Every structure is written in C-alpha cells, then in structure tokens.
Amino acid sequence: MTSAIVIGGGLSGVLAATALSHHVDEVTVIESDKYPEQPAPRRGMPQGRQNHMLTAGGAHALDQLLPGTTDLLFAAGAHKLAMGRNILTLSSEGWFRRVDDDAFFIACSRNLLDHIVRQQALTNPVITVLQETKATGLVGTASRVTGIRYEQGTEPERTLTADFVVDATGSRSKTPGWLAELGVPELHEEFLDAGLAYAGRLYEAPAEAAADFPGVLIQTVPNTGKPGAGAAFMPQEDGRWIVSLIGTAGGQPPTGEDGFMEFARNVGHPIVAELMARATPIGEIKGSRGLANRRRYFERLPLPDGFLALGDAVTVLSPNYASGMSMAAFGALALRNQLKSHGLEPGLGKKVQLDIAAKVAGPWKSATSTDRWFPGVRTNIKLGKGTVEQKLAVRWSRTAAEHPGLLKATYQVATLQTPQNKVMTLPLMGALLRGPQQAPLTPAEALAQFPQLGKLLSSAPADLSKVEH
Template sequence: MSGDAVVVGGGLAGTLAVAALLGHVDSVTVIERDRYPEQPVFRKGVPQGRHLHVFLSGGQRALERLLPGAIAELEAAGAHRMEAPRDVLTRTPNGWHRRLHEGRHAVISCTRPLLDATVRAQLLAEAAGSGTRVEVLEAWEAVGLLGGADRVTGLRVRSRDTGHAERELPADLVVDASGRGSRAPRWLAELGRRAPREEVIDAGIGYSTQMFRPAEPLRTAVVLEPRPALPRGAAWSPVEGGNWLLTLAGVRGHHPPTDASEVPDFVASLDEPYLLDHLRTCEAVSPPYAYRDTANRRRDYHAQGGVPEGFLAVSDAACTFNPIYGQGMSVAMLSGLALRECVADGGLRRPGFAAMAQRAVARAGETAWLTAVGADRPYAAGADDTPPGAAERLQTWYFGRLAARATHDPVVGAAFRDVTHLTAPPSRLLAPAVALRTVVLPRRPGLASIPLRVEGA
C-alpha cells in the first residue's frame, strides 16, 4: 500500500472512488462542499436528488463487489426491489413489453438521499478495517489544482465557514468526482493544459418530479417512453416510506409543468388511463420540482494526453447521460470498480497511472454512452440534416426491428435488457440467435394495452 489520494466531491461517485481505493493507498481525503444531513434528506450539492433515481442491475452488481452487503442494507432501509420486466411495466413506441418473469435483472427504487446515505454508511464501516486512513472534510470546497501542466500534485481547498480559510492538500492522485458542475476544466487550463473538449448531444429534455402517497401500495413501476409523435413520457415508481415518485419528461416544446395543478393534464396527454386513474387516488406530498440540464456530455479526458499524471475525473465530472435511461449512478459504480482494478494492478504511483485509469473509467461508461447517444441523436439540437448513408440506414432498420421484437420475444428481450441494464456490451445485440430472430422473424408490435397480470402466474 502506498500513496495518498484526494477526492473532490463526497457524492455517490466520490464515495465509490474511496471504496475503490480502500486497502490500496495510505490515505484518502474527501472534500465535500456540503455538510451531510443527519437524516437522509435532500441536500443542495445534489440538485437532481429530488428526482426519481432507479438503480440498474449492472450498477448493483458493481456496488456489491465494492461494498458487499450494500444492496441488502438498501432493502432493509425500505428500498423496493422490482424484477424487470415482470414488475416494471414499460410502454415503448412499439407497444407494451410482455410481463414475463425472467429473473435476470432487478431494479432498486428509493429516494436518492436514502441511496446516498446508505452507501456512505457502508463505506465508512468498510473503511474502518481497511488500513487506509479516510478523512472527510465537510463544508470545504475545492478551488484549484496544485502542480503543473504535466503533473497534478494536490488540491487547493477553501472552508465554507466564516473566515474562509484556505489549505493545500498534497496528493499522488486527485480524483474529480464533483459532478456535472465540475470546474476541473478551468483548473487544468490554469495549470497550462488545454481544457478537455466536450461532445454534447442534447435532446433538450425537461423533467419535473413530484412525490405522492397512494391510497393502496403497489409493487410495480410504470414507464411510458416518449415516442416521435408525442415526445413526452413518465416514470412512476415506489420509494421508501410508502411514497411514490412521478417523474414527467418531455423534449423542447413539451416540457412538463412545475405547477401542481397542471400535472393531471400532462399525465392525461400521455394517453394511459391506468396511470391517470391511479394518480387520482393519490395524495401529493411535495410540489413538482423541475430539472432541465439533461444533455449527454462527455469530456475527452480519456483521449491521448487527455489528463496529466495525478489527475482522474470520474462519473458525471467526466461524462453525463440523459437521465431518462437511468444509468448515471450505475456508471459511477462501474467506474469505481474500474478504478479499483487499476489501483490493484501496481498502485497509483506507477507511471502513466492516471491515463490508464481514465481510459478504464471511460470504458466502464461506454455502453451507457452508446445507448443514450444513439437514442437521443434524432432529437438533438443541430441534428445533422444530411440524409443517412447506407450503413446508418441499415443500423436504424436493425435496431428498430430489434426494439420492437424485444417487447415480446424472450430471447431478444433478454439481450436487450442485458445491454440496457449495463450487464453486457452492445455487441450482445448482434449475437447470432438475437440477430437471426430480429432479421428473419416477422416484425410485430408489443402488447396494445398495459399488462396487469404476470404471464404464467
């Protein structure tokens, strides 16, 4: 074990980065701008924390490897575990998915504050016996990097308490886990490096989320995906404490309301009486909260020469996804696992560590990036108007058929879920059995109405 690390941001990705480093470094210091609340409640540093956050099976598996027992702790704290597609009723532009008991993927649903607090408690318990000294500086803010253009040697931090004292924290590795508002591009430019280039695909989706308490508890989630003719959608899922979160979404011109009195009309426009009827039996326990910054944005830290020695950006600080696909937290977990594999292989002081770890982190998010960007490109502002070439037309034709088939074909559906739940790479969609069924069997839509019963039950 050798080396000292500093992590900027004590959110989910920061917590997972610490978990990855435990037992491999002498010390980790976490800098968190907020003070953590006593109870799992919303905090300012995670503004998206009021919105529905579903946790996919790919992320769960990574979390269990980093912090064994964390999923059981989440369920014990009230998080719901739902099998997909059995308990996650999904209407796609091709109709409803069949309600099969597949037993491959479970989705965890709870509020974001509960998830963060549980994972953090698990980390602190794990840290105690790890041999790594973990210190968390709450109400301290990172304000710049130390070092030069080729090597980062630490972090400048400032207290948020009166007096605003400043400190310098030397480190072998600075991990930027400060989320989508990361200021690291500016800090790197101040050291004389080029700021990372950004690739942005923005479907212009707006969200609004409101919490409800239903008269009768249900164990299923409902997802209504946007479709080209009506680019509006909804996700409705149980969380702890007997409450439900309803997240509404719409592309530019269809942004959902932030006035509670307009929510039922927006839901009615989605043309799904089941959801509207259910909503009418519920009592609102919060106002609707809006969120608009939902672009897919990737900084090219993973490119050749993208990071100096001693600096690594993870999760939202490096790459954000349109949240409609529910991938960001799972990518934070997969990135943590990738970091652990790198640090276990020779330690963080080995030459070229940062670049190697940055590429590994980018690979951990690649499936999420490809699926989110592939789906959003047609809606993106400034989308290319030039007619697609033959290869692109073939790809669109294939994935159009595959998505339709996935609603009802168990073989194609399983492959589709493996990829969208981040347990398999996109190449799984081209496996011979999947490709054969997609291409040869006739195209059929999914179910015409919501499947209220589980098949075979």
C-alpha cells in the same frame, strides 16, 4: 505515508474514496455541502427529488466496492424490480410482454441510497471528509498533479498535497479549466441536448396497494416530428410512490397542479395519471432542467500523473437512461482494479480513464443515437443521416415487444449487465431479421399482465384499458 484527495463527496466521490482507501494511508474527501444525519435532500445531489433507479450492473459493482450495501438498501425498503416481471413498459413500438428474467433495477429515493452508501463507506478510518469546504484549483504541473487549493469557511485559501487527486465533482466540474492552468491542452467535450426536462412528485401509496406493486415506464417516442413525452412511476421506501414526467424541447412537463395531471393523462396511456389520482400527494411538484448528454474525453489528454476524473465529471447521460449512479460505481471499480494491479505507479490515472471510456462508450452511443431524433436538438457532434441505424432500432423494439429472447437481451443491455454487441446470438439475429410475427398487445392485454393494477383500478373509468397507443 501515501495520501489521496477526492474532490466531491457525492456518490462518485465516496465510492472513489473507498477504492483508494485500500491502497493509501489516508484519503481526504473535499465536500462543499454538509451531509444530513438522516436520508434527506441536499443541495449538491443531482435531481435529488426525481426518480432514481440503480441498474443491476451498477448494483453488482456497488456490492463489490462495499459488500452488503444492496442488502442494506432492501432492508431499508428499497425495491428490487425485475424489468420483465415487475415493470409494465410501453416502449416506443408497443407494450412489452411479461417475461421471467434476472435483469433488474433497484428503486428507492436518492436520499436513501446516498445515506446507506455513506454509512457503509465513511466508517473507514482511512477516510476523512472536510465538509463545507470548497476546492479552488489544482496544484502541480502539466506532467504531475501534486494536490489542490481549497477554502474552508472564512479562512484563507490553503494547499493540501497528495500522491493522487480524483475529480468527482459532477457535471459542473471545473477541472478542465484547472488542468489548462497547469499547461495541459484543452479538453474535448461533446454534447447532445434534446431539451429534456423532468417534473416529479412523491405520493403516499393507497392502503390497498399491494406490497409488490409494479413500476410503470412509458418511454418517449423519437422521430415523430413532435416533442418526446414519457413517464416513470416507481415504488419507493416507506410506502411511497414517485412519479416523474418527462418531456423534450417544446414539450416539457409543467409543474403546476392541473398541467401536471393533464400531461400524465396524455403521455402514451393514462395509467400513470390514474395511479396518481388514487394516491395522496406529498409536497410540491419539482422540476429539473439542463439534462443534456455530455461527454468529456479525458482519456485523449496527455493526462498529468496523479490525477483522475470519474462519474458525471466525465460523462452525463440524460436521466432518462438511468445510468448515472451505475457509471459512478463502474468508475470507482475501475480505479480499484487498476490499483490492485499497478498501485500508484505513473500512468494510473490514464489507465483508469481508458477503462471508464470503454465502459461508457456503448451507453453514450445508445443515448445520443436515440435523443438525436427529437425536434430542437442542439449538439456539437457531427451527425450522419442515421437512416439505417434508426430503422434497425425500430425493428429491434417492435420485435422485442413480442419475442422473449430479444426482450431479455434488451433488458440485459438496459440494466448495464451486458454490452449490446455481446447479446446477439444467432437465434436472436434470426428473430430480428424475421421481425414481428404477432399482433401487438392491446392496452387491456398489457395491463392484465399485472393483476395488482386491476385490483387498484377497479374503480377506474370503464374505458381506461381501451385507450390505444
């Protein structure tokens, strides 16, 4: 009889258990929390009270692992927001024009998404979850992991053996130290911390808000010498909205009532503040900090057989890039695909680790290339001058704001459907070389693309649409 252990019962762990369940006789998930019976916050859920968006690429991977999951999300009230049609975006270089495209995000609470995934996955009889149980170490040698040590309640520490062990414990994973205890060389880790912080709140949408009300993204602006500031406004299930305000070191958003609204009014454009003023707050404002970009290079280790790390245990990008849930699904899908090809043969973990590294390389470069330009950045990465890279990023964003083809390519990359190095056709390269050819949209023109906003804001101050970016 073959068995596997997954340490961590969050999204990454549940999806990893699903991938394993088709290739071993039993999977045991070790989870330190107790799952709520209904969609609700829990202690170990990353930024559970902030805005969460599942990219199109992540949604496709999720449905491959658990067919029908996105349909269940939509039936429960999640919103499918096409980036070009359903989200008003103020980029670092201007307002984006509305375009038809299939690149999308799924917007809903993290509570709902995790609950639906657990409902789909944990009815599998192969999977057993030990809740309120804490892993305390790995068992084995530098050449092979054979199980874990764990504690449950007040009982003495026990050992559980398995043919394969997956670390899905997230950014605070202890397995680098546990591997070192087995004699594995030290794990190399990189980080880049722009001091990003979130402040978020739920709202009850006003009755007159349309069912297809758009989301709003106001992106942070790098390389100005000032802290970055941004906002995300997204519809949620049950007629709710969520607002997350974003700031980097020296400009983090406050969690007090007056400061929260004042920050929203001064972040690029006051549209998010105006929407907040027309909605009913639900609960208190919640802050999240410690949101650095971190990457652990497990694929470079002489990795013991029988071991794999995935999800946030490998790479964490600041939530600004909406990639965490998608990367969890990509990692589990890579595990499933390698199991189909190779089963539990030696070297499985290393193969999957290399697949995960290849998948995360592009988003990691994009995130660190942007966040490096905010003041007060801390990092252990050796950064070059990056002048050409920065100029190209500015030119791309300015041109995309007016060029439909380049904007669609931008959305394909942002929703993790296509790597950036795969979207550039000769016509798009030509457009990028020519650069912007039109005057940027004014705020009034940008807002007019979404009539739902105008209907709700008809009582807004007369000069709302005249505030210039």
